[in-house]
Amino acid sequence: MEEPTYPQNSEHQAMAEEHVSPGFLILSSSMNLLYRDDQSWKLCGLINRIQEGKSANGVLPHAVLKVCSKVAALLRSSNGKNSDELQVKQVITDRRMEILVMAIGIPDAKDPARSEILVLLEEISRPSQPLLRSAKKRFNLTDREVSVVQHLLKGMTNKEIANEMDVTEQTVKEHIKNVMKKTKTPTRTAILLAVSGVIPPAQSAGAELSRAR
Secondary structure, X not given: OOOOOOOOOHHHHHHHHOOOOOEEEEEEOOOOEEEEOHHHHXXXXXXXXXXXXXXXXXXXXXXHHHHHHHHHHHHHOOOOOOHHHHEEEEEEEOOOOEEXXXXXXXXXXXXXXXXXXXXXXXXXXXXXXXXXXXXXXHHOOOHHHHHHHHHHHOOOOHHHHHHHHOOOHHHHHHHHHHHHHHHOOOOHHHHHHHHHOOOOHHHHHHHHHHHHO
């Protein structure tokens, strides 16, 4: 059986060729793979090698599936939970590298069966400076806004970001609001999609807004 193909856009492909983290997966709430990019598949291979001692191409690591299963359970009992409450994180590590696995629930208010799970995979032992420089230039972000985006990519909550930046949570919320305006996105999750280049800002905004209606 041939491996299914997945949509790519030129900007995201260019970042992948630059070896820029993070990688993204999108799964349905029933754990079916809907989207993956080259970087996420590379990092899945590294996770398999760390945990299983070998690289299993085309196989989602057990650690990723476990994190997604927890988010799927949160989605089933979401009851209006915000995005911070629909996140599960795990760091996979060995002596040479650390890989962040963060799964975020994206609920569909009209049809819960259409809810999705966004998975962020990032080798946090390597700085994602090329991605941040690109985002700063594309969206005209300030240094403080770039710092907030950097922490969002690590899966931090508003409170964690505030502690890291030594500011109030309200200040973090204002920075996030400004980033949403500049990237034309309505949620934290959409910011991640837009900044990564996986989905163009207008498309990610439309997808998120359609779920919010």
